[in-house]
Amino acid sequence: MTIDVKVPTLGESVTEATVATWFKKPGDAVATDEMLCELETDKVTVEVPSPATGTLGEIVAAEGETVGVDALLATISEGAGAPASDEAPAAVAEPGSSDDAPAEASGDAGGDAVDVMVPALGESVTEATVATWFKAAGDAVAQDEMLCELETDKVSVEVPAPAAGTLGEIVAKEGETVAAGGKLAVIQAGAGGAPASAPKAAEAPAGVGGDSGGPKGDVEDAPSAKKLMAEKGLSSGDVKGSGRDGRVMKEDVLRAAAATAPAPAAPAQAPRAPVSADQADREERVKMTRLRQTIAKRLKDSQNTAAMLTTYNEVDMGAVMDLRSEYKDLFQKKHGVKLGFMSFFTKACVHALNEVPEVNAEIDGTDVVYHRYVNMGIAAGTPQGLVVPVIRDADAMSFAEIEKAIAEKGAAARDGKLSMADMQGGTFTISNGGVYGSLMSSPILNPPQSGILGMHKIQDRPMVVGGEIVIRPMMYLALSYDHRIVDGKGAVTFLVRVKEALEDPRRLLMDL
Missing domain, CATH: 3.30.559.10 (Chloramphenicol acetyltransferase-like domain)
Structure with a gap:
């Protein structure tokens, strides 16, 4: 059965794109959702995933050609991807690999490795920046517990754990840019899931509430706020939340930390002396968010x-x-x-x-x-x-x-x-x-x-x-x-x- 690979929706008011790069060539085995090619518009870069597993047939639109929305890019012969089975042992032999066919790697490892993927980011948004990891490699995690926070140019996206277990390799570090559908980390499902609560309690600094969110009952504080409270040595009770039902947000913690910070001591000597270290102490350089x-x-x-x-x-x-x-x-x-x-x-x-x-x-x-x-x-x-x-x-x-x-x-x-x-x-x-x-x-x-x-x-x-x-x-x-x-x-x-x-x-x- 032959399946068409077509140009996806390119975003509001965008009607055409240029084929920038083909990652596969005719005859190559491809897996479902594996990236086939990259398109460029006047606003964004769009990656085109494979709609099925099989073998890439004819490439209709070559690199450099201009294509419209829903135009035919290539064809795939479904189910003819025999070489995929030959690649499986290589995937098992490299459990830390993050480059090729992550779905096969996790599936062949006995079903205990679960990939943490970048969720759908919205129409016309193809990438995000990893803002904060709330867990470190080796930490026990519960299903649906927030693992990290991504920032796009419009919204912040929290990524929950797809399964309970132990967080393994973190593929995308803080500050890195990741594509929609890209791999963030690996969880060893079921490994260390039971004692998850004990390490969490041991690692949490005094005064920092867990998921309960402190005195607000069942209102959970934003994960980025909880991480920042831990860094600043603040408890949930020290911060007044501005979110829904009193939820503490990251900005609330920043305001509370600024309010409790001691005033800088007045310089005893001439304040005009060009001391770079003193300037560094009184300045803060923060990278602009994507938004x-x-x-x-x-x-x-x-x-x-x-x-x-x-x-x-x-x-x-x-x-x-x-x-x-x-x-x-x-x-x-x-x-x-x-x-x-x-x-x-x-x-x-x-x-x-x-x-x-x-x-x-x-x-x-x-x-x-x-x-x-x-x-x-x-x-x-x-x-x-x-x-x-x-x-x-x-x-x-x-x-x-x-x-x-x-x-x-x-x-x-x-x-x-x-x-x-x-x-x-x-x-x-x-x-x-x-x-x-x-x-x-x-x-x-x-x-x-x-x-x-x-x-x-x-x-x-x-x-x-x-x-x-x-x-x-x-x-x-x-x-x-x-x-x-x-x-x-x-x-x-x-x-x-x-x-x-x-x-x-x-x-x-x-x-x-």
Whole structure:
């Protein structure tokens, strides 16, 4: 039986790739999920695994050729991989090998060696960095116990133990980059699993809780936080958790350690003396996380690529505040969620996007893609960095549905539980700097989107209303837009429509 090897999905808005390298040649035996070739796009490198075990037949797309999504790369004759059995003894003879056919190596070792593999990292994410190992080679591990933490350019991924036993060789050390589906370590299943609790208790420093998470009952602290508490000599009770249900996160430990650190002694001699050792004691060099590196790159790319311009307006929030105050109790009682300002802004933006569709569009090569739906990105600051979870089809949602979706995405963002799918496909973004006290700012576009609305602090200011000076709760609004497809008239019109809808929310009901 012949099986086709085709180009996989390459990611959002990516339609073609170049065949960079073939790792196999026609006639070679291949195993299921063994890497056959590597494709390069303008954004990522994609490895193509074998869909079956057999023999590689014809290579249709040679190195250097450009191929589209779902195009035929090669063929495999299923079940004809006879040489695979000849390779099995070599795999058994090298239990520490991590290069070739790890699946056979673990299977032929009597079934007691289990590989720890890199889990699925999400669409268009092909690699990650090993951030922290929570276990060392030789440690006893329980099934589903967290072994290590990986960092991608968007999310952190914790890797659990696939079986109980003893952690053997660690193939990918901290700081190394690993591919999706790559091998991280080996567990000798069933070996030393029983005394797992004893070594753990013996090794844990005094005051550092185990999986119980200290005084929080059954709420388990983040593994990276527990490791850092051990390094800093802190107990779970010394740290106030900011995660869900009081879960202690890595950033909580860093804050607690900084708060308890003794103040540096004042120098007795001239402080201007260029003593490098003293400078080293007062400085800390930390490698940027992949998330922070990606944030920096994407924001700079946005400035370099888009013709970005910002227009401003201000809105009297009195009507929204009065409406919210009048109905918030009834709203929460009926829908089980609080009525906030974000649902009003989301509805107002949807209303304005319908009138000015180019703000809800994007450039794809020489084409302009107009979206007939609104996937609203809600920018959120987290201890790990800025993330933008997406509320899909926000234009079809009620106020209550929007508030529930925002609450769920916000909680997932704070706890580091957002998936790749949660942050893809946005067509427009709202950023609320007002929660941090920002009075005015120019938000940066979230590519490939063409518009982002910046909300700011509500502040009482003197305004002239009906010829009289009155105090009104005012907010500055900022719309940053891509001037390549959005003209100044469209941008100003969009912001005016948002202002009108918020100052008279009845317009939203009547679609005016």
